[in-house]
Amino acid sequence: MILPIGPIHPALKEPVRLKLKTQGEKVISAEIDYGYVHRGIERVMEGKTWQKAIFLSERVCGICSYIHTQTFAETFEKMAGEKVPLRAQYLRSLTNELDRIQSHFIANSTYFKALEHETLFMYMLHLREPVMDAIELLTGNRVNMGWNVVGGVRMDAKEKHLNSIYQIITHLESEYDKYVQMFDQGPLVGLRSKDVGKMSNEDAIKGRAVGPIGRASGIKHDVREDHHTYQDEFDWKVIWRKEGDNYARTMNRFDEITESIKIIKQVIENIPPGEVRKKIDIPAGYEEWRNEAPRGEVSYYIESNGNLIKNISIRTPSIMNIDVCGKYMLKDVATVADAVATYASVDPCVACTERVVILNEKGEKREFDGLHKVKYLK
Amino acid sequence: MLDGLKDVVRKSSIHVCLINTGGCNGCDIEVVALLSPRYDLEQYGIYVHNNPREADVLLITGAVTEQWKKNLQRIYAKAPEPKVVVTIGNCPLTGDVFNQEGCSVYAPVSDFIPVDAEIPGCPPRPSEILAAILAVGPDAIAAKGRQKP
Amino acid sequence: MSSVIWYLYEFARKSWAENFAVAKTNPEIVETPERFRDFPQVFPDYCISCGACTAACPAPNAIKLVRSEDTAEEEGKAYPVINNRGCIRCGFCAEVCPTDPKTITCGENHLIREEFTILPADRMFIIDDYLCIRCKKCMKACPVYGAIYEEDNKIVIDQSVCISCGECLKNCPVKGAVKGIYVANVQEQKDIINLTVNTLEEAIEEKRDDISHLSDKEVYKFDLPIDELVERARSILANDDLILDTFQKITDRLKLRIVTWDEDKCKKCRLCVDECPSGAITYDEKEDVIKRDTKKCLRCSTCYQTCPFGVAGYYVSRFLLDPPSLEEGVIHITVKASQLPIGAD
Numbered sequence A: 001m002i003l004p005i006g007p008i009h010p011a012l013k014e015p016v017r018l019k020l021k022t023q024g025e026k027v028i029s030a031e032i033d034y035g036y037v038h039r040g041i042e043r044v045m046e047g048k049t050w051q052k053a054i055f056l057s058e059r060v061c062g063i064c065s066y067i068h069t070q071t072f073a074e075t076f077e078k079m080a081g082e083k084v085p086l087r088a089q090y091l092r093s094l095t096n097e098l099d100r101i102q103s104h105f106i107a108n109s110t111y112f113k114a115l116e117h118e119t120l121f122m123y124m125l126h127l128r129e130p131v132m133d134a135i136e137l138l139t140g141n142r143v144n145m146g147w148n149v150v151g152g153v154r155m156d157a158k159e160k161h162l163n164s165i166y167q168i169i170t171h172l173e174s175e176y177d178k179y180v181q182m183f184d185q186g187p188l189v190g191l192r193s194k195d196v197g198k199m200s201n202e203d204a205i206k207g208r209a210v211g212p213i214g215r216a217s218g219i220k221h222d223v224r225e226d227h228h229t230y231q232d233e234f235d236w237k238v239i240w241r242k243e244g245d246n247y248a249r250t251m252n253r254f255d256e257i258t259e260s261i262k263i264i265k266q267v268i269e270n271i272p273p274g275e276v277r278k279k280i281d282i283p284a285g286y287e288e289w290r291n292e293a294p295r296g297e298v299s300y301y302i303e304s305n306g307n308l309i310k311n312i313s314i315r316t317p318s319i320m321n322i323d324v325c326g327k328y329m330l331k332d333v334a335t336v337a338d339a340v341a342t343y344a345s346v347d348p349c350v351a352c353t354e355r356v357v358i359l360n361e362k363g364e365k366r367e368f369d370g371l372h373k374v375k376y377l378k
Numbered sequence B: 001m002l003d004g005l006k007d008v009v010r011k012s013s014i015h016v017c018l019i020n021t022g023g024c025n026g027c028d029i030e031v032v033a034l035l036s037p038r039y040d041l042e043q044y045g046i047y048v049h050n051n052p053r054e055a056d057v058l059l060i061t062g063a064v065t066e067q068w069k070k071n072l073q074r075i076y077a078k079a080p081e082p083k084v085v086v087t088i089g090n091c092p093l094t095g096d097v098f099n100q101e102g103c104s105v106y107a108p109v110s111d112f113i114p115v116d117a118e119i120p121g122c123p124p125r126p127s128e129i130l131a132a133i134l135a136v137g138p139d140a141i142a143a144k145g146r147q148k149p
Numbered sequence C: 001m002s003s004v005i006w007y008l009y010e011f012a013r014k015s016w017a018e019n020f021a022v023a024k025t026n027p028e029i030v031e032t033p034e035r036f037r038d039f040p041q042v043f044p045d046y047c048i049s050c051g052a053c054t055a056a057c058p059a060p061n062a063i064k065l066v067r068s069e070d071t072a073e074e075e076g077k078a079y080p081v082i083n084n085r086g087c088i089r090c091g092f093c094a095e096v097c098p099t100d101p102k103t104i105t106c107g108e109n110h111l112i113r114e115e116f117t118i119l120p121a122d123r124m125f126i127i128d129d130y131l132c133i134r135c136k137k138c139m140k141a142c143p144v145y146g147a148i149y150e151e152d153n154k155i156v157i158d159q160s161v162c163i164s165c166g167e168c169l170k171n172c173p174v175k176g177a178v179k180g181i182y183v184a185n186v187q188e189q190k191d192i193i194n195l196t197v198n199t200l201e202e203a204i205e206e207k208r209d210d211i212s213h214l215s216d217k218e219v220y221k222f223d224l225p226i227d228e229l230v231e232r233a234r235s236i237l238a239n240d241d242l243i244l245d246t247f248q249k250i251t252d253r254l255k256l257r258i259v260t261w262d263e264d265k266c267k268k269c270r271l272c273v274d275e276c277p278s279g280a281i282t283y284d285e286k287e288d289v290i291k292r293d294t295k296k297c298l299r300c301s302t303c304y305q306t307c308p309f310g311v312a313g314y315y316v317s318r319f320l321l322d323p324p325s326l327e328e329g330v331i332h333i334t335v336k337a338s339q340l341p342i343g344a345d
Helices: A041-045 A050-058 A065-080 A086-114 A118-139 A159-185 A187-193 A201-206 A211-216 A228-233 A246-270 A318-329 A336-345 B002-012 B026-034 B068-078 B126-146 C002-012 C014-021 C052-056 C092-096 C137-141 C167-171 C186-206 C227-236 C240-253 C271-275 C302-306
Strands: A002-005 A017-023 A026-033 A284-293 A296-305 A309-315 B014-020 B046-048 B057-061 B084-088 B117-119 C063-067 C078-082 C123-127 C148-151 C154-157 C178-182 C219-225 C256-261 C281-284 C289-292 C312-322 C330-337
Touching (some): A026 A336, A041 A050, A041 A309, A050 A065, A086 A228, A086 A246, A211 A246, A246 A336, A296 A318, A318 A336, B014 B026, C052 C063, C052 C092, C123 C167, C137 C148, C186 C240
Parallel strands (some): B014 B057, B057 B084
Antiparallel strands (some): C123 C178, C281 C289
């Protein structure tokens, strides 16, 4: 029997259609349909200056909006062959980690909501609010921050802002452990999470899982390892796990929050003085750049004619993660309730996914293989 | 007498369905943030269910995309009377930054279904959403309930 | 099991129970930080109709340049109008606006200089903590959120937020608790204050004969018309509001101490010369006379307390401007002998 879930459904926050093939209560396989929120952002960006396009790239996704602007700006900076001032790099890392923390909190809270564990859902949201305050304090807006520009960041952080962010983060650090314990040692939550929605390492590599989902299945890779600021300035490590089940994915995100807190503390302790923005002239050319979004690797491919964007392609992590979820995790799941929880555990961000349709030479739809570069459609 | 009783009941228990018709997700996240203990939407008797069949208020976010042109009207038809439509953010009002040459959005939402209240902002802060919903929600539903079909 | 214990522990905590009993919404949920970018504000008076804001705006429906209708005197002006339904609150319009002061302001921005985000005002309002009775009427009357706040049981005005509308002053029940200080023309204000105080002192000095007979319990009253004073103040600065305000503050707060000097009684003992802290009293050896320089005198009353013969007289005077207007106002002066002990150590 085919059990359709969505696009508007109590279990889902975003419009996506899950078609579960069931046998009794058991889910045999699943199919995921997207296409409900395709807005044509890349087409709109073409022929625009970066000043306008950066706000469009911010609205690719509302949860991880920050990393899109950073990747967009860094692509242009790489095209010009320049790096932003060190203080701006620090501030970008600071905002990036704050954004990662709030995104992981909302991902985990959605997972607990899917488990119907309302208490942890509320606690996660309650922990998230101070982080949103910190973001608003620093950038001026909660969600779409408008904080990055090509050449740096728009406003300098004053001493008082950094101090209050430090306070928020230390308070978060002291509060946060007991909720992780609640999840880690709670037997009922564990029963619903451990050994549910398992994905093996081979499947994860075959399906090109990225981000916390890939790392929970043993792919030890974080794009931040290749980023110059994170390489040179901060002391941190890649979090990864071997289990590959819902528990591992959620715990992976929890551990990454700890790591982000560590990075934020280093940023605030070591931030150098100086300028935060410099003028960068953009040459004509083609460039690509990758960054680690909260959900995994986000890549930008931009072709510019010096002033206007000629061609742009954005690849977001959720498309791969939702794909592997449908293909490998929702296979032989014991109950439908577990299937919904598994879907929530991959932290799906549907607004991200609606980018491009890949066609082959004959104009037929081609299967999306994540690790290959997206070729431009001429 | 009966109308008065119905008014009280309708005002104190509002079920909300959140429909993302193709936005960036930011407004949806702010609505989820409203559920957090700091804002605590449920203390006002408002429950976010995401089930159109028992919804009193349809919260609409996002510019209308190709897929939603028909489906939005279908969902609106499925919600029982009395119902109120509240749009959150700029996307349902003008299409926001997406509504430019080459896009595939069909804003505004009011072209497809009647809209009772709107909250501008990209995205609005949770406190703004809360203030707007409380200002319009309960009374509008009660007023709609009193109208004879 | 452990999680159940955890719940029990959590709910048994005192702070949890207290919060549960008096649950209410925190005010912090509507507070916005100072950097929060709200919808931009437009000041059409400064606009030069260059269109930079519309060119920079990333949202297609947010800003429109509109042109007001022509009148007989002047042509209509074109200025931007923000459509809240399309604005994404990025603040780029404020960043690119070339006018000075900015036509469009939006939150804190690195290119907007701080002095232009504050509305131009010539008055600054402060609260005198000594007089304030903490009735919080000013907080209720204040139209700007967060401009007047309470801190450590003190009511404080945040100058960076205050728009100098004066509502707090109007609603304050205590005279003088909220002060509107004129920020500009400081030197002129000093001159007016000096002029007024000197005039008052001269007026009292003229009546010295009447005053010196005063016993401890008597008071001496007389009136001073202010016509001439106003004329001279206007020649310094022609701002009637400021002059009236200064006069009122002087008459409300000033407690003028008068030192009289009766040379007939002096026995040239020179005790006062050594005691005077400012060197205002000197002894001239050639003429064998004690001299007192009124310009140097601090009115500290040390000489009055030192002199064993009662040469120096010490009086205190208070003032009232009634009615409070420059045209009809008269300064009522009350002089009274000081209650200080004489010949104290």
